[in-house]
Amino acid sequence: MKNLIFTLIIFVAAVGCTEQASRHEPQGEKVLLISFDGFRYDYLDKTETPNFDELVETGVISEGLIPIFPSKTFPNHYAIATGLYPENNGFVGNNMYDPEMDSRFAIRNREAVENPDWYQGEPIWNTVEKAGKNAGTMFWVGSEAPIQDMRPTFWKKYDESMGDSARIDSVVKWMTLNNEKEIDLATLYFHFVDTQGHRFGPDSPELVEAVERADDLVGYLMNRLDESELIETTNLMIVSDHGMSSVSRDRIVVLDDIINPEELDMIAYSPVIMANVSEGGKLDEIYQSLKENEEHYKVYLKDEIPDRYHLKDHPRIPELTIVADPGYTINTREVFETRPEYPSGGAHGFDNQEKEMHALFLAVGPDIKNGYKMKAFENVHLYELMTHLLSIEPAQNDGSIDSVSVMLN
Structure with a gap:
């Protein structure tokens, strides 16, 4: 009798594990990762954002996306791409000195930005390409350098003057080529929220206008995805790299x-x-x-x-x-x-535990829950999430799918 009961317990546990695994078996085919630089976790509360709101109602939003420290643009975008903390991917700041290379890195130094020696770890677009799938990067930190002597199928050198809608149109085209170069992972990047936050501060009318501009872009994006029949097959993640704090001469x-x-x-x-x-x-x-x-x-x-x-x-x-x-x-x-x-105006880079440094995270798609709000989590877990959604094997990283699986159907 004891053996029978033990066998039944093992059987039930195995069934439970199988059901759990199948429940999280990805249904989507593609991942679209979008960054609005400097979009603080609470910016959606500052004005009317009907297009963002629709995604919140049909997807998942977190109470914040916790950046790595320092809460700067390059370190955080590369942490998202690799799932690695700075001491493991080498990106310890927007400005760095490497004693072994006897060289300095600065984000506006094109030679340094395009030098793969500065980038350690494996970015998500390389993981995708190694798995036999295709990636296309429309402006993402690291994507301009041949890391591991590789390039994504499509990539663009950063051009701040490129129009917002043109960026979206290019990525949608890559996602719908219907040939051997059609991409499975796409990234998009927009800088203007961060720019206005720096110039005028996170509580300024100019920042509110930038948030409204971002909302209009989300509306345009969703229309393009719908027209291109990508809605049912694409898991969309809208993120940011950090938040923003007000600074002044008084402090x-x-x-x-x-x-x-x-x-x-x-x-x-x-x-x-x-x-x-x-x-x-x-x-x-x-x-x-x-x-x-x-x-x-x-x-x-x-x-x-x-x-x-x-x-x-x-x-x-x-x-x-x-x-x-x-x-x-x-x-x-x-x-x-x-x-x-x-x-x-505003600044960032402060302690990543400070709430004002926390960023936006919003996701929607065939594998994402509807109308769910989750706790804040660290951005290094996004790499594992993307590899899971694309059904590919992740490289070594510091993230965990268990930390974000609560958002999955």
């Missing part, structure tokens, strides 16, 4: 009041200063001065960086990291005196 930290800035070799700038000590400078003395005057910022030696930042175990992390408190700007007296309007 500044002047480095010269604490140390001699000339003793620092600055690599990254406010709100997260990354620096090495210049030749002749004394690390211990500089650190102690910063630590003793630690107000409106936190200072860390490399081995003191909090584990939750997933940042310290990489050679691109310099000797000192100084993190400004939310809304504060830390810089030299010279910068403040020569730029009387600085800082103003």
Whole structure:
């Protein structure tokens, strides 16, 4: 009798596992990943957004998408693409120095941006291509470099002047070629929400106009997907890389009041200063001065960086990291005196646990629940989610499908 009961328990458990697996068996054929840079988690509450609202009603929205630290554009877009934290994919900031390469990276340095040596890990478009499927990237961090000596089937060099609707039209065309180059994964990127957030701040009328422009684009996108008969086969994810905080001249930290800035070799700038000590400078003395005057910022030696930042175990992390408190700007007296309007508007890069740094996540499609709101989650899990939806084997990553499977049918 005991053996019979045990056998029945095993059978029921096996059936349950089978049902669970089949329940999450992807039905969609394609994934479309869209980023509105700098779109904070709560921006949909700032104005009427009928097109976003329709997706919320028929899909899944989270309480926020938690960025990796630093909450900057390049590190977060590449974390989404690879499912890796900065110390594992090498992207530790918008500006970096690699001592092994003896070279600096800056996001506006085209030679650096297109150099694959800066990019570690495997981006989703490479995973797709390795699985025998096709990918098309309309502007995504890393997609302009031949990482692992590979390119997606279609890719575009970043061109900020390219029209919004033209970007959508190009991607829809790639998704409907009806030949061997038709793509299974597509990415889209739009910068204008972040631009207005920086210039005018997250509570400005100009930011509201940018949110409304994004809503109009979502309406246009859904019409194009419907016309092209992609609605029933495409899982759509709308994300952002980070949020935005208001900054002002009233909340500044002047480095010269604490140390001699000339003793620092600055690599990254406010709100997260990354620096090495210049030749002749004394690390211990500089650190102690910063630590003793630690107000409106936190200072860390490399081995003191909090584990939750997933940042310290990489050679691109310099000797000192100084993190400004939310809304504060830390810089030299010279910068403040020569730029009387600085800082103003908005900024990001702050601690990724701060709610104002959290971004938008919204998904809809044949494998996504209807009208479901989920808890905030880290963006590194999106890589696993995309590989699951495309039924392909993921590369090594720091994410987990279990962290996001609650959104699946």
